[in-house]
Amino acid sequence: MATCPSDCCDGTFDQMKPCKQMTTTVLDSCLPLPLPVEVLTEIIPKAKDFALLHGAAMRYKSNFDPDSLKMAPFFLLPSAFPRREFDRVVKLQPLINVLMHRIAHNHEFLESSLKKTVNVDDFTARLWKIYTTVREEGVSQEMSLGLVRSDVMLTKCHAGCCELCQTPPYVTGHQVEVNTIASGFGHMGPISGSIHRYILGELRKPELLHHLPENDALAGLCSGMISAWEVYSCPKAVILFVIEDVTYNICDQRFHEYEIRRQRPDVHVIRRNLTQISKTGHLTDDKRxxxxxxxxxxxxxRAGYEPAQYHSEAEWEARLTIERSRAIKSPSIQYQLAGTKKVQQEIARPDVLKQFLSDSEAELVGQLFTGLYSLDLGPEGDRAVQMAMENPERFVLKPQREGGGNNVYGAEIKEVLEKIKDSAEREAYILMDRIRPPIQENYLVRPYEPVRLVEVVSELGIFGVILGTNKDIMINKFSGHMLRTKLSSVNEGGVAAGLGALDSVFLFD
Ligand SMILES: Nc1ncnc2c1ncn2[C@@H]1O[C@H](COP(=O)(O)OP(=O)(O)OP(=O)(O)O)[C@@H](O)[C@H]1O
Ligand SMILES: [Mg+2]
Incomplete structure (x- = not known):
């Protein structure tokens, strides 16, 4: 039994059965819980050692120390996820890749989607300026490398409306967003699965291992970078990782480097932040x-997605230099713009998908979307504002930001909208239906804390790799997955922030 978190009913409810208003379901854990204390006492130190020794670790945020790492938070057991929905989103990933690729190359669509946003959101305006500058000067590199991640949460539709949510397991995957820049956890995703394989083995449950799918995220993403390197066709040239000033999620990034070296010992990676690039980066006459x-x-x-990473004009100049160059970018500036929340909301308008995909493809991708609403000034936006003010618990208010921790939830939505509802400032935001994922139980393992059995919800990230020009797509593939799980009581579950933790999927039929 679990407690309904959505305030829609007053009691508890049974496994797999929706609560009274059908907004929340509960999934069975992969093993009967709680585990006996003696089992926990034995398995937890083993699990922690396995995690640390396989790079499921991070740098300290407080007292940053380049000489040490701490274990990343993780869940002891893999979280249940319906196989039907996993297979569905995996199969859709190549279509999501193509969709993002075509949107990134459709100037009219980007312009009409973002024209109001750029008037009120300075960060998007600066990205837009770089995009138009390079476009007017003439693009030196037609090829883009998309390393995207489509984030999906399971939900019980509010209305019990579709075939998918009316048949077992009564939940369906809805897209939270598609990330087109710095889509992290290509290492952490697969390694979380390895932790869980090891734990199930140690718990003497090898018969459960087939529920854990293969996960080649790291190899797939890195082979995408190597393919782009090959297309560039200059054996001495290197791959540049654009990084933050301080990288806390160091293992995830470094393992990408090591995997590139493993696959192609002759390819070198260098790491620089935007400030360093502004000092020593330059273009040759032929835009190298x-x-x-x-x-x-x-x-x-792996940086460049948030305003704080551009300390001064110098970092913006560095970004412009990169975009002007012949290097193949992941992402190119138009890909970053295609991944904005505003564009996501515009794509979800009726019939827009059909501009980019065939009717049948559009229908399949459209089933992933949940309600997204424009807040632009005018009657349509007014209706959305009113809807959100009347029922803030049903929505998430999103600015044009990446990296977590920027969205607005619950009562705060009313406060924010109250301040901006009569001004163009509201056009910097979009409104989205709040997804209510099913709850399950799991053990949260965090450094320096006792292990706790907690109620959690999960978010699946599906990686995709696409390499091509406007006219020609050379590579388009699904490339593994990652699962982040958080306490069911919190709005956002950043792993570095400590509210979320690494996890992997346990597929059930
Ligand atoms: N519609 C939604 N319903 C429920 N939760 C949501 C919704 N949208 C976002 N969230 C929660 O907020 C988190 C961050 O949201 P989102 O992905 O839109 O922002 P972001 O800043 O781009 O994050 P990221 O760094 O993961 O790309 C999600 O991982 C999810 O936990
Ligand atoms: Mg994002």
């Missing part, structure tokens, strides 16, 4: 990007 004597073939952005 040079940094400290290295020619750059591929730029992989």
């Amino acid at each position: 990007l040079m940094i400290d004597g290295n020619e750059i073939a591929v730029v992989y952005f």
